[in-house]
Structures are given as structure tokens and as C-alpha cells.
Amino acid sequence: MGKFRRVPVGIVGASGYGGVQLVRLLMDHPEVELVYLGGESSIGKSFGDLYPHLAHAANLPIEAVEPEIIAHRCEVVFLSLPNGLACQIAPKLLEKGCKVLDLSADYRFRNLTTYTNWYGIERSDRTIAATAVYGLPELYRDRIAEAQLVGCPGSYPTASLLALSPLLKQGLILPETAIIDAKSGTSSSGRQPQTNLLLAEADNSIAAYNIGRHRHTPEIEQICSDLAGHELMIQFTPHLIPMVRGILATVYATMSDPGLVRDDLITIFSAFYRNCPWVRVCGSGVYPQTKWASGSNLCYIGVEVDPRTGRVIVMSAIDNLIKGQAGQAIQCLNLMMGWDETLGLPKLGFYP
Amino acid sequence: MGKFRRVPVGIVGASGYGGVQLVRLLMDHPEVELVYLGGESSIGKSFGDLYPHLAHAANLPIEAVEPEIIAHRCEVVFLSLPNGLACQIAPKLLEKGCKVLDLSADYRFRNLTTYTNWYGIERSDRTIAATAVYGLPELYRDRIAEAQLVGCPGSYPTASLLALSPLLKQGLILPETAIIDAKSGTSSSGRQPQTNLLLAEADNSIAAYNIGRHRHTPEIEQICSDLAGHELMIQFTPHLIPMVRGILATVYATMSDPGLVRDDLITIFSAFYRNCPWVRVCGSGVYPQTKWASGSNLCYIGVEVDPRTGRVIVMSAIDNLIKGQAGQAIQCLNLMMGWDETLGLPKLGFYP
Amino acid sequence: MGKFRRVPVGIVGASGYGGVQLVRLLMDHPEVELVYLGGESSIGKSFGDLYPHLAHAANLPIEAVEPEIIAHRCEVVFLSLPNGLACQIAPKLLEKGCKVLDLSADYRFRNLTTYTNWYGIERSDRTIAATAVYGLPELYRDRIAEAQLVGCPGSYPTASLLALSPLLKQGLILPETAIIDAKSGTSSSGRQPQTNLLLAEADNSIAAYNIGRHRHTPEIEQICSDLAGHELMIQFTPHLIPMVRGILATVYATMSDPGLVRDDLITIFSAFYRNCPWVRVCGSGVYPQTKWASGSNLCYIGVEVDPRTGRVIVMSAIDNLIKGQAGQAIQCLNLMMGWDETLGLPKLGFYP
Amino acid sequence: MGKFRRVPVGIVGASGYGGVQLVRLLMDHPEVELVYLGGESSIGKSFGDLYPHLAHAANLPIEAVEPEIIAHRCEVVFLSLPNGLACQIAPKLLEKGCKVLDLSADYRFRNLTTYTNWYGIERSDRTIAATAVYGLPELYRDRIAEAQLVGCPGSYPTASLLALSPLLKQGLILPETAIIDAKSGTSSSGRQPQTNLLLAEADNSIAAYNIGRHRHTPEIEQICSDLAGHELMIQFTPHLIPMVRGILATVYATMSDPGLVRDDLITIFSAFYRNCPWVRVCGSGVYPQTKWASGSNLCYIGVEVDPRTGRVIVMSAIDNLIKGQAGQAIQCLNLMMGWDETLGLPKLGFYP
Structure with a gap:
């Protein structure tokens, strides 16, 4: 029994x-x-x-x-x-x-x-x-499986790090050029009533906030520094946009090798996340929408190269409350308990 | 000078x-x-x-x-x-x-x-x-012009009364059958932070509130009773919908004369509001959208008859913050000062 | 095997x-x-x-x-x-x-x-x-279980009929006074591009459409007539509101017995839906929001009485694409196959 | 006469x-x-x-x-x-x-x-x-005044160039580091029906599009090259966000002189736009919201410095249909006719 x-x-x-x-x-x-x-x-x-x-x-x-x-x-x-x-x-x-x-x-x-x-x-x-182990399974799966205490990532760091990790880990970019421009639905700011989160204020508007001093900055930098092998500073700018759920992180960086093309990078990303059931690397020319991820524990990643400027642009779309918070915590639980990483988690968004 | x-x-x-x-x-x-x-x-x-x-x-x-x-x-x-x-x-x-x-x-x-x-x-x-004079110029223009003190109508009563007045004034409906189903953007609830007004709560949702006990009910009933010539009770139900501005009042009533057709009523409404620069009666088969009124002091009225049921359905669309509040107050001011009723007021909405 | x-x-x-x-x-x-x-x-x-x-x-x-x-x-x-x-x-x-x-x-x-x-x-x-059997399990569960062909209800009729059925079945209202004022998200209108469904047009606006001639009217009337035991005409008005998913039907009717109070009716509704796992009758004074239902196969019903006017007002909130369409079809499938009526269907909305 | x-x-x-x-x-x-x-x-x-x-x-x-x-x-x-x-x-x-x-x-x-x-x-x-003269009055006021033919800027270039011009003109940044991450309401995409612009698709979602190949890129580069005095390539990424009106351009660039602080730059921007009635440089620590600009011909500019990374971040908020399109064209008309630059243009947004 x-x-x-x-x-x-x-x-x-x-x-x-x-x-x-x-x-x-x-x-x-x-x-x-x-x-x-x-x-x-x-x-x-x-x-x-x-x-x-x-x-x-x-x-x-x-x-x-x-x-x-x-x-x-x-x-x-x-x-x-x-x-x-x-x-x-x-x-x-x-x-x-x-x-x-x-x-x-x-x-x-x-x-x-x-x-x-x-x-x-x-x-x-x-x-x-x-x-404590940092609860981003795509990077620390084995350590999470052994952990008794997991510090689950913030929602912005989740989206940002899944976009940046393959680039940093494999030395594909000049790390100090990395810029993260992130856009979040207002549910990331919680359920406590505040004037700026009222529908009448937040609907049909967008603004940046806490540029260079959002508390998710050092969290992103800590992991990026790990991946790069040396201390890094990352430019991180969050924005609130008029929607309930979802984060899109648009990441810019100059490539170390300007000869790489889009399909090279998609291949590299796909390999990097090969064993990650919750990350989907989009095909060539496909950019992710946050709506795709809403309601699921998935992260959709789109990769673009601008051959004119030598930059790679990576877009990462998640549901801030699932992959960005509660779902990821349960993904960690699954690993800690030795269960399948996908157990009990929604894999199909509620689109539209 | x-x-x-x-x-x-x-x-x-x-x-x-x-x-x-x-x-x-x-x-x-x-x-x-x-x-x-x-x-x-x-x-x-x-x-x-x-x-x-x-x-x-x-x-x-x-x-x-x-x-x-x-x-x-x-x-x-x-x-x-x-x-x-x-x-x-x-x-x-x-x-x-x-x-x-x-x-x-x-x-x-x-x-x-x-x-x-x-x-x-x-x-x-x-x-x-x-x-004090009730500040609805379409009904009380002359008295407002003489007043020193004007009590400006609520936003729901403005939309509701402009839809109901021609019907009641001319005895076209059985007054006790009148039902007002009103839908408002959240700016009507003000700028004080409340959980239910947060974008994360109010977006992508609709609910009724205060059925049968919203404080605009007696205000509507007072004027309707005036128009009908006897004391009336009116069914009034407000809803919050996920938008910033605008009120649509959908009004139902059984016609006294079931032989009237849509164009009869449009003619009657057009005559009733002939001298009202801020009321637009829509043509046959045209129903108003609140977006049309947004940013202007206009009230758009659509009239429909259901010959199957013998009911008239009138829709009234306003910008709750302009014709429903600040604009109407200025319209009253214009009358009180002997100025043109349209002075200083926006007549073209900011569509889209 | x-x-x-x-x-x-x-x-x-x-x-x-x-x-x-x-x-x-x-x-x-x-x-x-x-x-x-x-x-x-x-x-x-x-x-x-x-x-x-x-x-x-x-x-x-x-x-x-x-x-x-x-x-x-x-x-x-x-x-x-x-x-x-x-x-x-x-x-x-x-x-x-x-x-x-x-x-x-x-x-x-x-x-x-x-x-x-x-x-x-x-x-x-x-x-x-x-x-063919009409696929509304709350009314026709046994016949659906025997059917080979099920005609699944429209989304508006689903919300409307779940609000009206207990009232009509038990003779609690004067049927000819019933008015349904329904509000739907735009996904009910499908994925074919049309100007009026563009975000730039539909956002921050509300309008009624097809008053007295929406094709869901005869569908509602057919079932209501069944329940009442005689041919009925029902006033039905749909509105499009600026949200993706959800329908709220607000139903008005004059009570046969004006002495009934809110809690009487809640008791009657609760009894009527006692064996219906997908209908939730709200407690006294609680009105449903469509957001509660979004992502689930549930219908939330709120009941109010206005003792001043002798009317009952029932609100019914569903996810138009689930209980109003795909989920209900699967609920019917479950019955047709002899499975549990709740099998494979989401019972917790994705709130917020 | x-x-x-x-x-x-x-x-x-x-x-x-x-x-x-x-x-x-x-x-x-x-x-x-x-x-x-x-x-x-x-x-x-x-x-x-x-x-x-x-x-x-x-x-x-x-x-x-x-x-x-x-x-x-x-x-x-x-x-x-x-x-x-x-x-x-x-x-x-x-x-x-x-x-x-x-x-x-x-x-x-x-x-x-x-x-x-x-x-x-x-x-x-x-x-x-x-x-033809490029119709951005803040840069080309005198030439517009003399012109018979004006090519009015796109909405993205308007927001982007007003953010970048003072930096480039005064050599405050390393031009090749400039990145523009722009977010627009869907009205920029016009009124022709398309699936991706439907409310049901575009609401509660955000995605980038046309990275590195949006047609506003060469327009931005042409003017930036003028200002910098040599040919430039600029990284430009547009996003569609779930709102009707407004563009926010968030611009990143590495400063030539890392010793500059926020208030230095605000002073420089304020001086640059001193004679520009339609540009408002926000005070220290204030970031613009697109809602502020909605309905007006104003551009609100916020300036931030990240001393950790040595970058300046400039945010520029406009109403895409007014300062980004029709209003700016009329501003040009005013100049061409010798009228006051502000004539007939809305200077107060319709907030909220």
C-alpha cells in the first residue's frame, strides 16, 4: 500500500x-x-x-x-x-x-x-x-536532485538565464556586451494593491522601472559569472506591460565569432537543451510569444543573428507564475524526489 | 479689455x-x-x-x-x-x-x-x-442656465437616463418593465488602490456588483419618476469590464404599443435630442461602441426593437470620465455662464 | 491488455x-x-x-x-x-x-x-x-449517455441555460419576462481576421450585436420551452467585451412568488445542481467573475434577488472555449463512454 | 477679411x-x-x-x-x-x-x-x-520651414531618434554600441485585418518581430549617421505589446565618458530640447510611461545612467499615431506655413 x-x-x-x-x-x-x-x-x-x-x-x-x-x-x-x-x-x-x-x-x-x-x-x-542549491534545473539538475534546500530563481532571472546560458557557457559572446531588456505582465508585482498596478493606470501603457538596480540583477550576474568563469556585470532593464502573465526577455550580445549564422546558434541551443523537457528552441525565423507559454511550465527560446552588426539576439518567453515561479519550484521538487521532471506540470499552454 | x-x-x-x-x-x-x-x-x-x-x-x-x-x-x-x-x-x-x-x-x-x-x-x-439643479442638460437645460448650484449626475445615471428619457417622457414603454444592464470601465471606481481593480485581477474578467443596491439606483429612479409622472422602481445592474474608460448601458423595456418599429423610435429619439449637440442617435441598425465616445463629451445612442418580444432595446455609450463626469460638468458651466453649450469640450473621440 | x-x-x-x-x-x-x-x-x-x-x-x-x-x-x-x-x-x-x-x-x-x-x-x-441529443449534461445526462450523436450547445446557450434552467423547471419565474444580457470575450468570434476583432478596435470598447436575431436565440428558446412546458420567446442580447476568454450571462426575470428571498433561491439552485460536478453555485452575496472559470470546465452561478422589484437576477460565468465549447464536448464524451464525467477536464482555473 | x-x-x-x-x-x-x-x-x-x-x-x-x-x-x-x-x-x-x-x-x-x-x-x-526634408522638427526645424515636400518620419524612428539625438550629436556615446529595444501598441500595424493583430491573439502576449530587418532601421541609421558625422549601423528591435496606442523606445549605449552621471545627462538633454515645445525631459529618477503621451503630440524622455556598466539608458514615450504620425505631420505643416509650432495640436494627454 x-x-x-x-x-x-x-x-x-x-x-x-x-x-x-x-x-x-x-x-x-x-x-x-x-x-x-x-x-x-x-x-x-x-x-x-x-x-x-x-x-x-x-x-x-x-x-x-x-x-x-x-x-x-x-x-x-x-x-x-x-x-x-x-x-x-x-x-x-x-x-x-x-x-x-x-x-x-x-x-x-x-x-x-x-x-x-x-x-x-x-x-x-x-x-x-x-x-542551498539554485533551483534552475536546466543548469543545476544534478545538484538539485541531491539538495535538501533549494532557492528557486526569480522570474526575470529564469527567462534571462535560459536565454544567456548557452552563449556564456560556450564562449560565444563578449560577456560584457550582454544587455537584457525584459518585459513582464503585472502579476509579477503581486496582489498587494498599488496605484501603478491598477488596470486604469497600467492598461494601455508601458514603462521601465528600476534600471540598473532591480534586485534580480545580482542574481542574474551570479549565475552568468559562474557560466563565464569570471565576474560579470550584466545590463538588466525590466518593464511592466499591460498583460497579466508572461515575461519576454530580449537579450542582446556581440558574438565572439561574427561568422556564426542563425542556424549555427539554433543548433547549439538545441544541443544545450537537448535533455530539458521544459525548454523549446524555436525553428529558424520563429520568434516566441509569451502567450505560447501561458499556463504551461515551458520556456520558448528564439534565436536571431544580425549579420550587419555581429550581434546575437535571443528571446525567451515564459509564464512568470509557472516556469518563472511555482512550476519551476515543482520541477525542482520532482528532481529532489527522484520523480520524472515533468510530473504534474502543464505542458500545453491555454492558448489563446 | x-x-x-x-x-x-x-x-x-x-x-x-x-x-x-x-x-x-x-x-x-x-x-x-x-x-x-x-x-x-x-x-x-x-x-x-x-x-x-x-x-x-x-x-x-x-x-x-x-x-x-x-x-x-x-x-x-x-x-x-x-x-x-x-x-x-x-x-x-x-x-x-x-x-x-x-x-x-x-x-x-x-x-x-x-x-x-x-x-x-x-x-x-x-x-x-x-x-440645486440636476445637471443633465439634455433634460434640464433651462433650469441649469438659471442655477447657482448644480448637482452633476453620476456616470451610470447619465448613460441610463439618456437612453430612457424619450421612452418615459412620451409614454412609449411600460415603465415598470425597464431594466438597465450597465457595463463600465474600471476608471469609474477611482484611483484608490484596491485588489479587485488591479490589472492582474480585473483584466480578462467581468462581474456584476451591487445588484439592486448600487447608489446610482435612486438617482436614476428620481429622474425616471419625474419623466413618467409617477414613482417608479428601475432594475439597475452595474458590471466592471476590463477597460479603462467608457460605459455602455443596455436598456430593456416592453413597448406600450407593440406596433412600433425601429425606425419609428429612431425618429422619436432624433426629435427628442434635436437640440442636443452632445447626443448622437445612430442610424437604423447601428449600435454604438464605447470607443466611439472615448475622449469626447458625446453620448451615442442606438435603438433596436425586437418585434418578436415587443421590447425596445436602447444602448447608450459615453466616456464615463467626460460626458459621465467632468465634461458634463463643464457643459453645465457653459449653460450657467450663458456660453455656447459646446464651448471647450472635445467633440471628436480619440479613436482608436 | x-x-x-x-x-x-x-x-x-x-x-x-x-x-x-x-x-x-x-x-x-x-x-x-x-x-x-x-x-x-x-x-x-x-x-x-x-x-x-x-x-x-x-x-x-x-x-x-x-x-x-x-x-x-x-x-x-x-x-x-x-x-x-x-x-x-x-x-x-x-x-x-x-x-x-x-x-x-x-x-x-x-x-x-x-x-x-x-x-x-x-x-x-x-x-x-x-x-441527436442536445449536449448539455446538466439537463440531459442520461440521454447523452445513450446517444451516438450529440449536438453540443453554443457557448452563449450554455451560460444562459445553466442560469435559467432551475427557474423555469420549477416554475419560479414568469417565463416571458426573462431577459439574457450576455457578455463575451472575442475568442467566441473565432480566428478569422475581421476588422472589428482587431485589438486596436476591440480593446477598450464594448458594443452589443445582433439583438433579437443572434442565432443562439432559437437554441436557447428551444430548451427553455422544454423546461417551461410551453413555447417561449426569450430576449437575448450578446455583447463583445475586450477580453480573450469568458462569457458572463446576466439573466433577469420576475419571480412568480415575490416572497422568495436570495437564500431560498440559492438553496434551490444548489439542489438542482447537486449532482453536477461542473456547476458551482456561489454563496450568499457572492457574484461570479469570468476569470474564476477561465481555463476550467466549470460554470459559476451567482443568484441575487431584488426585493424592491420582485426580480431574480442570475449570473452565470464560464470559459467560452471550455465549458462553452471543447470542454463540454469532452464532458459529453465521458458520459457517452461511461466514464466519469470529470475525466481529463481541468477543474481549477488558471487564475489570475 | x-x-x-x-x-x-x-x-x-x-x-x-x-x-x-x-x-x-x-x-x-x-x-x-x-x-x-x-x-x-x-x-x-x-x-x-x-x-x-x-x-x-x-x-x-x-x-x-x-x-x-x-x-x-x-x-x-x-x-x-x-x-x-x-x-x-x-x-x-x-x-x-x-x-x-x-x-x-x-x-x-x-x-x-x-x-x-x-x-x-x-x-x-x-x-x-x-x-524632400525629413520631417522631424526637433532636428530639422529650419529646413522644414522652407520645404515644399516633407517626408514624415515613421513612428519608431521618431521615438528612437528623439532618444538618441543628443547623445550622438554631442559625442556622448560610442555610437556602435547603440541598441534600440522598441515596444509598440498594435495600432502601428494598421487597420487591415490580420490574424496576429486580433485581440484574441495579441492580448496578453508580447513578441519581437523583424529583428535586424525592420524597414525603419535604415531610416534611423540615416539620421544617426548624420548626427554622428559618419556611417553607422544601429541595432533596432521592435515588439508588439497588448495595447492600442503608444511606443516606448528603450535605448542603450556605452558612454564615451564613464564619469557622466544622470543629472549631467538630464541637463544636456534639457538644453538640447530647450526650444522644443513637444519634448519633455523627465526629472531625475522619473521614467516615462506611454500613457502619459497618449492623445497628445508630446514625447516624454527619461534618462538613466548605470554607473556599474558605464551605459546610458534613454527611454522615449510617444503616442505612435500622433507624435509618431499625424500630429508630427501637422507640426511640420505649422512650420511650413510659418505658424506657431504648437497650433492645433493636443498638449494634454487623455490620461488615464
Whole structure:
């Protein structure tokens, strides 16, 4: 009978968009059972109070966040909390033997000084942080499979790194020329009401924000530096565009070898992602649309070369809430549990 | 030289969407000069702090709301405040000789008991309220021209009443069968951040709200009762739809004379609005789109008859922030000042 | 081994939005295997040519429509074709023993004269049409289970009938007072390019169309007449609103017994749909949003009573492409095959 | 009395979005009278047939395109036609003494070989093309004032060049590092129905297109080369985003002097545009939104420096149909006629 037992899973911080996606996806996952939802601000409510349309399917109570009790009931815990909170809870859960997947920035950085510089939060859990693995399976599949603690990437870094990794890893570009111009739907900014996120303000408009100082910058740079083999700075500019879901990262870089043509690069990208079920490299002349990815855990990558300028332009399209957040965390869970990497994850977007 | 003097005008409550439209339209009005902007919460800021893109054109300071001082500087004052505040300020302005146009609900009701029942606000200014004229020029042009105090209609009542008035006035329908199904862009709900107004929540969704208890119901009923000559109750249902601007009211009623055909009614509507420069009755078989009205002070009306059911269906499309709010107030101002009713108002929408 | 064999299924007319949803949902259905896609205009292409983002998952060729060959390969065939074509193909498929689910209007009408009057298409297949069952499982579950030919409802009738059925069936309203004001996303109008469906035209706008003469009217009336026990005419008005997916039907009717209150009606609706896994009756004071249903096969129903006017107002929200089209067809398939009614269908929307 | 005579103006090609904006703006222009609308495909219709909501205000007939007759009636002619047609009509109009403003690409290029290479259209009117002035007033005000023939810029070049000009003119950047990542609403793609422009396809999605081969590239490069004083190639990538109006160009370049800080550059930009009433340089830390510009002829420019990477990032926001098309053409007209550059043009956007 044991083989049919589902793994008990909990979510701390289930009220935001990351939380609701985790709930939705985990409800459909064949090997897990969602047994705990926690959150300070909503204690006493049920999940159906926060999202009435899910009351029929996922009406768990929102409980207090007591690590001992959580650890007693859950084998795996997802943390979907504001930055600076996961690092207070994760150590206690790890100590009790839980596997932990953190969706905040707390466990994304090898170098906690970088974290403190960019997030303004002091940290004292250096030893534990050092055990965390960066949860981008396309780059760190084997290490994730061994990890007890995974720091899941941000949505912008996911799109950006999947576009840049083959280029950096194989030395195809001059790294310091890399520019990422990213465009995101507003759900990336969360469910807390803010004037600039109102439909009346955000619809029919686009603007950049936090140029050169968005907190996803050091996260992108950390991994790019790894891939390039030396410290890098990357130009990263996020924009909010009038749509709910999706990120498109348009990446520019000067090629080391200006003789490479588009099909060369598509071949290289396709080889790089050959064993990656969640990355689709588009054919020659095809550019990805974010709508293709919406609702799925897929990343679509388009590759173009401008022979006039010697630059490669890579476009990467994801659903910011799935491959950019909840879906990727579950992809990591699948690896940590030794399951198939695609288990329980949507592979066909809900187009249109 | 006096003939070139512009009339000094002030706005109390300039920070919301009603305020910003008033500012925009009054800046372009040939006969007025905007000399005062007031608002408690933004004192010390400039209008350009609230709306940076207008800083070059309309960078007045936001000043304290002191009626004596306002009256000293302004001949005309627009009040664009939450319900229950205008009735505290207007009497003082009137006493000093100002003309006052109130955009809240405070001066829309002849019967203050109705106001108190629906708005939960006690009132003691019965005498002054009795002098207020309901600011729908298509029905009350002459009285507005004589008024010192105008209570400007809500946006839903504007669209609804322009659709219903010819039918009720001429006894063409069974009044108790009238149903108004109205659809509004989210700017009608204002600029205060609320979760349900976020783009991520409101985009790609529609829902009804406040059925049978929306506060515009008694306002619609008051005028309909006037037109019909007896007390009426009207079914009114508002919906929020995923767009910024515009209201479409779809009105249903059973015809008194089931023999009337579409062209009869179009003729009747056209005659009713013959002298109304801001109402356009569409030709036979043409239904109005809200986009046509966006950016203008126009109301487009489409008329249809269903000979199978004996019902008339009237559609009325306006820009909720212009004909439904700021533009209509200026239309009233034009009448109050003896100017041409169209002065300073946009007559061509910004389509697409 | 036979018990693990999947049922071979085909789709004729796979290129539109109905087709792409059928493909997406059937790919995820545990008991079927998609073995055939047909369509005249796209012969020689693959499905991935039409929808590049699905090329990795569903890259079947688009084949010619030869009923003999289709019937040889498929046990079940979905027809997703313009009106007037299914009735030419279905008889041949039925003769060969296929089960047929038609998504067009061809098999929705018991009375083919009505069909011919509203669709302008002559029909000679009266005998076969008489065997068709109307594919609304909430009303005709048992008959669908026995059917070889199902005429799947239109999207507007699905939303409208789920709102009206309990009221009519139980004599709670004066039927002739029923008015349906429906609002749909533009995907209901298909993928053929038309000026009025361009984003630049349809965004930030709303308009009604085809009042009193939309072809879904007689379909709604046919079923309502069945439920009421006598011939009825229903006022039906569709609107296009600026969103991709979703229909909200707002239904008005005068109650037979004006003493009924909201909770009475919610109790009645809940009882009526007790055994319907795809209908959710909202709690007291909760109105459904179409976003709740988007991506799922659910219909959310909200019930309100206006004690002032004696009317009941019912709101019904569906995903027009799922419960309103492809999902409902699969729900019917499940019944026809004796499977669980929920098999292979999404029960959690992709909110936000 | 002659001083009150309005200048008679005609538009050839009035049916598209460029045309409807020209009509709308010229109707409000105090010094011109719109006397002629021409277009082959709509002959015999009236403008109100194409845009019913403007029938009350601008119901001119659409007439045949006969240059002799046009020239007889009009002093000024706007050509809003597909590429390759203006160059067949303009010479005849010029010969008869008309001033001509062409909104297509036909008269944007000094070097017709470039035009032919990128547009695939042979040209034989070299002499006349050589007299055309590029209609970007912020760069070529004096030459426009003298011109009889103006080739109005494309919408992407307008946004891009206003961002780049101060940098190139003053040698502040390494020109070959310049990258333009541009995002446009779908109205830039016109009113002809195409599948990818349908709301159901384009809403909630973003994609790049024509990377390295968009026809606005050589137009941008021509002017940039002028400014830099030597031949340049510029990386230009356009994207379609889900909104109706607006373009944001985000421009990246490495600074020649890495010691420059943000406020230095804002000072330089402000000085550069000091006499430009239609350009607004944002204050320190303020980034422009396209919504600010919507409905106006303004270009909002934001300037940022990333001291980490040594790059300057400039954002430029315009209404693609006004400053990017019809409004700019009228701005040129004002200069050509010796009128104030701001005459008849909207200076306050219709926010929100």
C-alpha cells in the first residue's frame, strides 16, 4: 500500500499569486498531497476565503506558521514569503528533516554579502545558506536532485538565464556586451494593491522601472559569472506591460565569432537543451510569444543573428507564475524526489 | 479689455480621475482660467507631483480648502470630493456668490431622505439642497442656465437616463418593465488602490456588483419618476469590464404599443435630442461602441426593437470620465455662464 | 491488455479556437488517443504549422476529410466545422459506427425548420437529426449517455441555460419576462481576421450585436420551452467585451412568488445542481467573475434577488472555449463512454 | 477679411488610422479647412461610412485621386498611402504648387538606393526626392520651414531618434554600441485585418518581430549617421505589446565618458530640447510611461545612467499615431506655413 502513499506537502505563504499557483499545480500533482497552508495575515481564514473560486477544490484552512508542527506534518515545504522571512523558518524545517523549496530571494545567493547589499537584510545563517542549491534545473539538475534546500530563481532571472546560458557557457559572446531588456505582465508585482498596478493606470501603457538596480540583477550576474568563469556585470532593464502573465526577455550580445549564422546558434541551443523537457528552441525565423507559454511550465527560446552588426539576439518567453515561479519550484521538487521532471506540470499552454 | 478676461475657476478635490479630467478640459477652455486647486490629502504638493506628465502644463499647487479664500479667488468652483463633503463646503461658497458644480451625490437628490437612506449620511442643509439643479442638460437645460448650484449626475445615471428619457417622457414603454444592464470601465471606481481593480485581477474578467443596491439606483429612479409622472422602481445592474474608460448601458423595456418599429423610435429619439449637440442617435441598425465616445463629451445612442418580444432595446455609450463626469460638468458651466453649450469640450473621440 | 487501450479519437476542423482547445484537452485525457486531425483548408500542413507552440506535443498532420477513412481509424469523432458542413459528414460516420460530437449548430435543433429559418441552410437529414441529443449534461445526462450523436450547445446557450434552467423547471419565474444580457470575450468570434476583432478596435470598447436575431436565440428558446412546458420567446442580447476568454450571462426575470428571498433561491439552485460536478453555485452575496472559470470546465452561478422589484437576477460565468465549447464536448464524451464525467477536464482555473 | 481665410487642406488615403487621426486633428486646427479626402478603395463612400462615430463632424465624401483636381482645391496635401504610391502622386502636386506632407517612407531617404534595397521598390524621381526634408522638427526645424515636400518620419524612428539625438550629436556615446529595444501598441500595424493583430491573439502576449530587418532601421541609421558625422549601423528591435496606442523606445549605449552621471545627462538633454515645445525631459529618477503621451503630440524622455556598466539608458514615450504620425505631420505643416509650432495640436494627454 505504501507505494500509493502521497507525499505530504505544505505551503507557507499561500495567499499571493505564487501561492495560488502552487496550490493549483500541487492539487493536480499525482504524487503529493497538500496538507498544510500557512500564513500570518490570513490565519483563521480558509483558502476559499482568499480565492472563492477554489473553495470547492482546495478549501484548506490558513494556519499559523509553527515550524515544529509543519515539520511534523509535511515532508516537503514550499516557502512563498517576502524576502527575509524564509531564512528565519527554513533552518528549523531543515533540522527536522524537511525538504525546503524557497521562492523568495533568501537562498538564491552563494555570497550573502551580495544579498545584504541588494536587499538590505542582514543574515547570520551562512552555513545553511551555503547548502542551498539554485533551483534552475536546466543548469543545476544534478545538484538539485541531491539538495535538501533549494532557492528557486526569480522570474526575470529564469527567462534571462535560459536565454544567456548557452552563449556564456560556450564562449560565444563578449560577456560584457550582454544587455537584457525584459518585459513582464503585472502579476509579477503581486496582489498587494498599488496605484501603478491598477488596470486604469497600467492598461494601455508601458514603462521601465528600476534600471540598473532591480534586485534580480545580482542574481542574474551570479549565475552568468559562474557560466563565464569570471565576474560579470550584466545590463538588466525590466518593464511592466499591460498583460497579466508572461515575461519576454530580449537579450542582446556581440558574438565572439561574427561568422556564426542563425542556424549555427539554433543548433547549439538545441544541443544545450537537448535533455530539458521544459525548454523549446524555436525553428529558424520563429520568434516566441509569451502567450505560447501561458499556463504551461515551458520556456520558448528564439534565436536571431544580425549579420550587419555581429550581434546575437535571443528571446525567451515564459509564464512568470509557472516556469518563472511555482512550476519551476515543482520541477525542482520532482528532481529532489527522484520523480520524472515533468510530473504534474502543464505542458500545453491555454492558448489563446 | 474686460471682454477678454477669463473667468477664474477652482477645483476642490483635484487628485482623482474626475479632477484630472477637469484640469485637462478646463486648461483648454477658452473662457476660463484655472486659478485654484484644493485637496486635504495633497496639500503642499503640486498637481505635477500627482500627475507628472502634466507638470509642464498645469503645475498649480494643491492648496488647503478654505471656502472664504476660494470664494475670493474664484467665480466658479467645481467640487470633486467623496460624498458628504461637498454639502459642508458648498453653502459657504454659495453665500459668497460663487457658482458651484458638485460632482458628488450630495446635490443630486430633491428628497434628502432618499439620499440619507442610500448614502448613510445625515443632512441638515435642506434649504440649500432644494435650490440645486440636476445637471443633465439634455433634460434640464433651462433650469441649469438659471442655477447657482448644480448637482452633476453620476456616470451610470447619465448613460441610463439618456437612453430612457424619450421612452418615459412620451409614454412609449411600460415603465415598470425597464431594466438597465450597465457595463463600465474600471476608471469609474477611482484611483484608490484596491485588489479587485488591479490589472492582474480585473483584466480578462467581468462581474456584476451591487445588484439592486448600487447608489446610482435612486438617482436614476428620481429622474425616471419625474419623466413618467409617477414613482417608479428601475432594475439597475452595474458590471466592471476590463477597460479603462467608457460605459455602455443596455436598456430593456416592453413597448406600450407593440406596433412600433425601429425606425419609428429612431425618429422619436432624433426629435427628442434635436437640440442636443452632445447626443448622437445612430442610424437604423447601428449600435454604438464605447470607443466611439472615448475622449469626447458625446453620448451615442442606438435603438433596436425586437418585434418578436415587443421590447425596445436602447444602448447608450459615453466616456464615463467626460460626458459621465467632468465634461458634463463643464457643459453645465457653459449653460450657467450663458456660453455656447459646446464651448471647450472635445467633440471628436480619440479613436482608436 | 485491452483495458489499457486508449480510445482512438479524431477531430474534423482542428484549426480554429475550438479545435485547438479540443487538441489540448484530448492530449491530456487519460482514456483517449488523438489519432486524426482533418481540415480542407490546411491539408498538407501539420498542426504545429497552425499553432507553433504545440508543435512539440501535438504535431499531427492535417489530413483530408474522408469519412470512410476517418471511421476506420476513429471510434469517436469531434466535428468542429462551420454550420452546414457537419450534417454532410456525420451521417456517414454514424453509419460506420462512430460516435459523433458536433460542435456546430447542425444537430442542436429538434425542429429543423427552426434551424433553416435562422441559419438559412436547407436540410434533408431529418431522420438522423432526430436521433441527436442536445449536449448539455446538466439537463440531459442520461440521454447523452445513450446517444451516438450529440449536438453540443453554443457557448452563449450554455451560460444562459445553466442560469435559467432551475427557474423555469420549477416554475419560479414568469417565463416571458426573462431577459439574457450576455457578455463575451472575442475568442467566441473565432480566428478569422475581421476588422472589428482587431485589438486596436476591440480593446477598450464594448458594443452589443445582433439583438433579437443572434442565432443562439432559437437554441436557447428551444430548451427553455422544454423546461417551461410551453413555447417561449426569450430576449437575448450578446455583447463583445475586450477580453480573450469568458462569457458572463446576466439573466433577469420576475419571480412568480415575490416572497422568495436570495437564500431560498440559492438553496434551490444548489439542489438542482447537486449532482453536477461542473456547476458551482456561489454563496450568499457572492457574484461570479469570468476569470474564476477561465481555463476550467466549470460554470459559476451567482443568484441575487431584488426585493424592491420582485426580480431574480442570475449570473452565470464560464470559459467560452471550455465549458462553452471543447470542454463540454469532452464532458459529453465521458458520459457517452461511461466514464466519469470529470475525466481529463481541468477543474481549477488558471487564475489570475 | 483675407486674414480669416482658412488654408484648404486635403488628405489622400484617409481610411487608415493615420488618416482618421489627421482628420480628427485637422478638424480642430484653427487655420486650416479640410476640403478633400481621397482614396481608391473607398470611392463613393463617405468618411462617416468608414468611421460612423465621426459622421456628424467630418462627413466628407471619399473622392477619386486626381492630382490636378486636388491641386486645384488644396494648398496643402497630406499623403497617407502605402509605400510606393506617394512618389507617383507627389510630383504632380508639387508641380502645381501644393505643399506636400507624405506619411509613407517614400520621401524619408536621401539615398534612394537604400530605399529600394529595403522596400523593394524602384524609383525614378531622384530630383524631386532630393528636395524632400525629413520631417522631424526637433532636428530639422529650419529646413522644414522652407520645404515644399516633407517626408514624415515613421513612428519608431521618431521615438528612437528623439532618444538618441543628443547623445550622438554631442559625442556622448560610442555610437556602435547603440541598441534600440522598441515596444509598440498594435495600432502601428494598421487597420487591415490580420490574424496576429486580433485581440484574441495579441492580448496578453508580447513578441519581437523583424529583428535586424525592420524597414525603419535604415531610416534611423540615416539620421544617426548624420548626427554622428559618419556611417553607422544601429541595432533596432521592435515588439508588439497588448495595447492600442503608444511606443516606448528603450535605448542603450556605452558612454564615451564613464564619469557622466544622470543629472549631467538630464541637463544636456534639457538644453538640447530647450526650444522644443513637444519634448519633455523627465526629472531625475522619473521614467516615462506611454500613457502619459497618449492623445497628445508630446514625447516624454527619461534618462538613466548605470554607473556599474558605464551605459546610458534613454527611454522615449510617444503616442505612435500622433507624435509618431499625424500630429508630427501637422507640426511640420505649422512650420511650413510659418505658424506657431504648437497650433492645433493636443498638449494634454487623455490620461488615464
